[in-house]
Amino acid sequence: MYTLGKKSWLVLGGHMPRLSTGFEPAFTSSDQLAILNTSPEDAELALTIYFTKGEPVGPFEFRVKARRIRKVRFNDLIDPQALPLAQDYACHIQSSQLVVVQFSRLNSGQRELALLGTMAFPADRQER
Amino acid sequence: MYTLGKKSWLVLGGHMPRLSTGFEPAFTSSDQLAILNTSPEDAELALTIYFTKGEPVGPFEFRVKARRIRKVRFNDLIDPQALPLAQDYACHIQSSQLVVVQFSRLNSGQRELALLGTMAFPADRQER
Amino acid sequence: MYTLGKKSWLVLGGHMPRLSTGFEPAFTSSDQLAILNTSPEDAELALTIYFTKGEPVGPFEFRVKARRIRKVRFNDLIDPQALPLAQDYACHIQSSQLVVVQFSRLNSGQRELALLGTMAFPADRQER
Amino acid sequence: MYTLGKKSWLVLGGHMPRLSTGFEPAFTSSDQLAILNTSPEDAELALTIYFTKGEPVGPFEFRVKARRIRKVRFNDLIDPQALPLAQDYACHIQSSQLVVVQFSRLNSGQRELALLGTMAFPADRQER
Numbered sequence: 107m108y109t110l111g112k113k114s115w116l117v118l119g120g121h122m123p124r125l126s127t128g129f130e131p132a133f134t135s136s137d138q139l140a141i142l143n144t145s146p147e148d149a150e151l152a153l154t155i156y157f158t159k160g161e162p163v164g165p166f167e168f169r170v171k172a173r174r175i176r177k178v179r180f181n182d183l184i185d186p187q188a189l190p191l192a193q194d195y196a197c198h199i200q201s202s203q204l205v206v207v208q209f210s211r212l213n214s215g216q217r218e219l220a221l222l223g224t225m226a227f228p229a230d231r232q233e234r
Numbered sequence: 235m236y237t238l239g240k241k242s243w244l245v246l247g248g249h250m251p252r253l254s255t256g257f258e259p260a261f262t263s264s265d266q267l268a269i270l271n272t273s274p275e276d277a278e279l280a281l282t283i284y285f286t287k288g289e290p291v292g293p294f295e296f297r298v299k300a301r302r303i304r305k306v307r308f309n310d311l312i313d314p315q316a317l318p319l320a321q322d323y324a325c326h327i328q329s330s331q332l333v334v335v336q337f338s339r340l341n342s343g344q345r346e347l348a349l350l351g352t353m354a355f356p357a358d359r360q361e362r
Numbered sequence: 363m364y365t366l367g368k369k370s371w372l373v374l375g376g377h378m379p380r381l382s383t384g385f386e387p388a389f390t391s392s393d394q395l396a397i398l399n400t401s402p403e404d405a406e407l408a409l410t411i412y413f414t415k416g417e418p419v420g421p422f423e424f425r426v427k428a429r430r431i432r433k434v435r436f437n438d439l440i441d442p443q444a445l446p447l448a449q450d451y452a453c454h455i456q457s458s459q460l461v462v463v464q465f466s467r468l469n470s471g472q473r474e475l476a477l478l479g480t481m482a483f484p485a486d487r488q489e490r
Numbered sequence: 491m492y493t494l495g496k497k498s499w500l501v502l503g504g505h506m507p508r509l510s511t512g513f514e515p516a517f518t519s520s521d522q523l524a525i526l527n528t529s530p531e532d533a534e535l536a537l538t539i540y541f542t543k544g545e546p547v548g549p550f551e552f553r554v555k556a557r558r559i560r561k562v563r564f565n566d567l568i569d570p571q572a573l574p575l576a577q578d579y580a581c582h583i584q585s586s587q588l589v590v591v592q593f594s595r596l597n598s599g600q601r602e603l604a605l606l607g608t609m610a611f612p613a614d615r616q617e618r
Contacts, residue, residue, distance in 0.1 A: 370494070372494060372495070372526060372528075372590045374524045374525075374526050374559070374590055374591075374592035375524050375592045375594055412526060412528065412557060412558060412559050413558065413559065414558060414559055414560060414561070415558070417557065418557050450524070450559060450561055451559065452524070452526040452559045452590075454494065454528060483495075483590050483612075
């Protein structure tokens with residue numbers, strides 16, 4: 107029995123623009139994560155969001171089923187609180203199972219799109 | 235004698251859009267893999283595709299010749315089955331030889347293009 | 363107590379175009395770094411900038427507070443000197459704490475934008 | 491004394507389009523490498539180019555000076571031979587010093603640009 111990935115990932119460069127153009131919902135402005143869980147067991151994930159000002163918030167918790175992928179829009183995170191618009195943020199993802207994480211952003215604020223995602227940074231926890 | 239790469243790779247963020255604009259075939263919507271085999275022996279590859287709903291499908295098998303690159307369009311995968319359109323997917327690539335894998339997507343659905351690929355995640359198999 | 367990241371990063375492909383279009387300040391041409399410091403202590407950073415011609419310049423020093431992200435525009439680096447426009451450059455980032463670094467570039471010189479950043483290369487120092 | 495990087499890198503997804511639009515020379519179609527040599531000694535580099543059909547060609551040799559970056563356009567490689575247009579290719583970069591390599595492509599064939607580069611794959615040589 108084998109599994110693939112890491113249990114801790116970091117994403118940078120998050121930013122939810124206030125403006126949006128294009129046809130909903132495919133082209134609305136949105137940051138999102140794609141998470142792949144190839145393991146035979148459901149993965150419990152917890153996100154912590156870091157900002158330029160103020161303490162980090164979280165954990166935002168959700169599940170990625172065994173042998174499935176899941177897309178999570180930062181727009182849709184509302185528990186324990188909604189994320190502020192027009193703010194820069196970063197995200198630490200912790201998982202109970204080995205997963206692989208990709209971050210992508212659609213910015214339709216100036217009509218051009220960046221459609222390809224960027225692989226998150228696999229961050230092994232280290233004792234200080 | 236040396237070789238370069240990994241035997242196991244993961245790709246996220248796959249999505250084949252229903253819509254397509256532009257001149258065929260250069261600008262049609264298409265996800266694809268580029269695989270480099272620098273070794274002196276042919277590489278036998280097997281893809282497993284993961285979805286948000288339903289069990290993974292595969293293996294999709296093909297060969298990358300010694301000292302060659304090969305591009306594989308997900309649109310062209312039909313055995314053991316064609317991939318569904320307008321669905322998110324991820325892909326696990328396993329190879330008999332050390333290879334390097336890159337994923338790229340052309341999305342001409344809103345006329346803008348993301349032309350640069352993203353390096354796949356090199357996933358060493360680990361015992362649980 | 364845990365921390366996440368590396369203390370040394372490298373960024374390539376820097377270029378500040380002379381031309382700029384679009385609405386200021388959101389869409390002006392600009393290279394920038396996003397730095398995440400998840401540690402409980404402020405991080406002291408020092409940048410060294412490499413060029414195609416002439417000796418490297420620096421250090422450009424700044425702080426990223428504990429549990430915060432910070433965005434730094436290369437346009438804004440003026441001490442010990444301003445960076446020249448229309449020149450290619452690379453950047454070595456050294457930090458007193460473990461951090462994660464992402465590089466992004468907006469090039470509005472031809473109205474199209476590349477909005478997604480590219481993860482910097484985590485460069486562990488090695489003795490020669 | 492310290493140095494940073496790897497001595498062996500792989501780039502995938504190379505493709506030089508036949509068509510080009512926009513103002514020369516800034517926006518002509520072009521694949522290029524950016525190489526950073528932070529070491530105190532000049533680096534001697536050798537490229538080998540792989541194709542979908544036919545044997546690899548090379549070595550294409552050039553120097554990156556100590557403490558400098560250098561950009562190399564694949565269009566400009568002519569010794570031992572020019573590279574064919576409208577062909578997919580991959581590239582293996584070997585260096586006498588530790589360097590960091592980034593690949594970027596401008597494709598102005600359909601007026602949209604992908605301006606951000608993708609980090610090459612650091613490929614440590616392994617005995618088979």
